Amino acid sequence: MVADQPISPRHHQNLVTDFHRPHYHFLPPTHWMNDPNGVIQWQGTYHLFYQHNPDGPLWGNMHWGHASSQDLIHWADLPIAIAPTPNGYDAAGIFSGCAVNHNGTPTIFYTGTQGEKHDIQVQCMATSSDNLLTWDKYPGNPVISNVPAESGQTADFRDPFVWQEADAWYMVVGSRIKDVGGAVFLYRSHNLIDWDYLHPLLVGDIRRNGMIWECPNFFKLGENWVLIISSHFGSMTGDVIYFVGTYVDHHFTPLHEGILEYGRLYAPLTTLDEQARRLLFGWVRESRSNEAQQAAGWSGVQSIPRVLALDRQYRLLMTPIAELEMLRGHHHHEGPMDVTHTIPLAVSGLALEIAAEFMPQPDGSCGFSLACAPNNAERIDIVYEADQQRLIVGTISADDTVLHIDAVPHPLADDESLQLRILLDGSVVEIIANQRTSITGRVYSSDVMSNGVRLLGAKTHLHSLDIWMMSSIWQ
Numbered sequence: 001m002v003a004d005q006p007i008s009p010r011h012h013q014n015l016v017t018d019f020h021r022p023h024y025h026f027l028p029p030t031h032w033m034n035d036p037n038g039v040i041q042w043q044g045t046y047h048l049f050y051q052h053n054p055d056g057p058l059w060g061n062m063h064w065g066h067a068s069s070q071d072l073i074h075w076a077d078l079p080i081a082i083a084p085t086p087n088g089y090d091a092a093g094i095f096s097g098c099a100v101n102h103n104g105t106p107t108i109f110y111t112g113t114q115g116e117k118h119d120i121q122v123q124c125m126a127t128s129s130d131n132l133l134t135w136d137k138y139p140g141n142p143v144i145s146n147v148p149a150e151s152g153q154t155a156d157f158r159d160p161f162v163w164q165e166a167d168a169w170y171m172v173v174g175s176r177i178k179d180v181g182g183a184v185f186l187y188r189s190h191n192l193i194d195w196d197y198l199h200p201l202l203v204g205d206i207r208r209n210g211m212i213w214e215c216p217n218f219f220k221l222g223e224n225w226v227l228i229i230s231s232h233f234g235s236m237t238g239d240v241i242y243f244v245g246t247y248v249d250h251h252f253t254p255l256h257e258g259i260l261e262y263g264r265l266y267a268p269l270t271t272l273d274e275q276a277r278r279l280l281f282g283w284v285r286e287s288r289s290n291e292a293q294q295a296a297g298w299s300g301v302q303s304i305p306r307v308l309a310l311d312r313q314y315r316l317l318m319t320p321i322a323e324l325e326m327l328r329g330h331h332h333h334e335g336p337m338d339v340t341h342t343i344p345l346a347v348s349g350l351a352l353e354i355a356a357e358f359m360p361q362p363d364g365s366c367g368f369s370l371a372c373a374p375n376n377a378e379r380i381d382i383v384y385e386a387d388q389q390r391l392i393v394g395t396i397s398a399d400d401t402v403l404h405i406d407a408v409p410h411p412l413a414d415d416e417s418l419q420l421r422i423l424l425d426g427s428v429v430e431i432i433a434n435q436r437t438s439i440t441g442r443v444y445s446s447d448v449m450s451n452g453v454r455l456l457g458a459k460t461h462l463h464s465l466d467i468w469m470m471s472s473i474w475q
């Protein structure tokens, strides 16, 4: 049990002076946050747990932080939910995991780590009897201690994800097979305590999709099953990847593989809510130095939850939750019109939602500059090049240096328009094209007046553009 302080909403400081701090995305009042953990809707209330360092704004000393929400938009900060037990099987950190409803008992699974390098990783269970506030670690923990022998090594065995089927409970754990690639191992249990290892649900290719697979999610979506993994290359993280396929006799056969995220969103976790929506939360990573994170006093943001679906080509579609509309304020509209050159728009701000639909000619281009300085020097450019069928997101500094660039394929079918949905919030920019290509970026402007919006285009028709100024969730 951890919570010994009363539940009190903690103060979100620096919103006025720190214009990099998001206004409508969730982040803790202070210090470090990474992966979403244990997301669940419990008796109507959404609970978000998250990897949290209560000591400062850099990664370390992992606990699960906790917040709850009635609408997935406004969050109440709650006391830290679960902490390492000194000298115990989770002494070096409570790593990521999930939550399930076990016949009315809230039950979480997480990875306990030991050792300075976290090189012992075991799967643990805890239950709550006070509405998810405090957690009792199962006295028989860990419930899984050993990585399957076929992995060829003992570390990198983490992030349990559990679901129920007609006959039993199942769990996948992220891991790897030495010299082969990332792997997800499948387990079965009838009581959530005794787990039998079955086989790898899927094994990757070290050259193509990572050395380690972290934070697996496996769930049914429509008629198919989806596996999401976060790929890791040992010293750096890679893309978030998804596989869509069939699941028969506990064997998964992928029919399609795609990239869920090309940018800063990592370690997503999904849950099924009471409206039967498959919701995805993800950690939006920083892209600034440790010194800058120390100076800010905070690090890490949660994405706006996305509703998942599949199209006929088995591609994963992501739509920000409709609840976001409650934050829409002042509205600016453009179109229909032809766009032949850059147009500064009469709307500005660092908390905006943008929905646009373009039809570029085969050699046309279109998009936006956001967070633009008045002289247009520093900014983030979001540009679609029709001839290359690619989406480019670049951050440019005041001295015209390209700080970061992502250029990713985004093929459009004949007659398919380009649809851009952009959520700009302080230093966070979530960009989703045609619901299926996601690049999450960060932009740390040097001045609060770098908040202009420019419409970019050459040989493009703009069907419609809607921009809303978004309210803060912390007022």
Ligand code: DQQ
Residues within 6 Å of the ligand: 034, 035, 051, 062, 095, 096, 111, 158, 159, 214, 215, 230, 266, 267
């Ligand atoms: N973050 C957690 C791990 C997970 C990684 C540690 C992914 O459980 O594999 O903070 O970001």
